[in-house]
Amino acid sequence: MTTSSLEKLTAARRDALISKSLISLSTEYLFVLMPFIVILGFHLRKGTGLGPVLSVADWSFASAVLFGQTVTKLIAGFSATRRRNSPEKATLITALVLVMGLVPSLLILYQVLDSTKPGFALIITQLFYFALASLTFFVLGSSGQVILAQADESAARDGARESSQR
Numbered sequence: 001m002t003t004s005s006l007e008k009l010t011a012a013r014r015d016a017l018i019s020k021s022l023i024s025l026s027t028e029y030l031f032v033l034m035p036f037i038v039i040l041g042f043h044l045r046k047g048t049g050l051g052p053v054l055s056v057a058d059w060s061f062a063s064a065v066l067f068g069q070t071v072t073k074l075i076a077g078f079s080a081t082r083r084r085n086s087p088e089k090a091t092l093i094t095a096l097v098l099v100m101g102l103v104p105s106l107l108i109l110y111q112v113l114d115s116t117k118p119g120f121a122l123i124i125t126q127l128f129y130f131a132l133a134s135l136t137f138f139v140l141g142s143s144g145q146v147i148l149a150q151a152d153e154s155a156a157r158d159g160a161r162e163s164s165q166r
Contacts, residue, residue: 014146021145025138028069032062055118059126060109066133067102070141077147093140101136105129 035058043053071094078090108126112118118126 017146017149018142021142021149022138024145025141029066029134029137032065036062054127055112055123057109057112057126059130060105060112063105063126063129063133064102064109066130066137067097067105070133070137070144071097071102073141073144073148075144077144077151080148080151097136097140101129101133105133 036053039056039058040053043049074090074094074097078087078094105126108122108129111122112126115122
């Protein structure tokens with residue numbers, strides 16, 4: 001097999017892993033969206049409009065869950081790999097998700113719960129963090145899952161190689 005065909009195979013395998021990862025993440029994400037569908041349906045039926053839907057604290061709660069899931073996927077991926085040549089990068093990415101994502105979303109959740117009627121700026125902020133959490137979940141979460149899948153495939157190949165040498 002030539003180097004270019006090996007690169008194509010590797011690229012094709014990587015693309016397949018990314019696709020599989022995005023499908024898996026989309027499935028998980030649907031479970032995060034389900035309560036919002038119920039809330040939206042309730043308020044549409046009640047005739048209260050979109051305002052109450054956008055001002056519920058659930059957006060911040062969902063943001064915290066998505067950021068937490070992202071951290072879990074990243075740590076699982078980084079810990080499964082044998083290449084430990086970049087623990088600093090893994091630590092930095094994880095710290096950024098925690099400090100710039102999870103902690104602020106929890107603080108916003110507290111503020112929304114503490115206010116009788118959240119102001120416009122607070123509503124926009126929590127919706128922004130939900131969008132950021134969603135993007136982070138798909139981009140970094142898929143990276144963590146792909147790294148984990150590659151480590152699993154590598155371990156399976158190594159196990160097969162060891163058993164064939166016996």
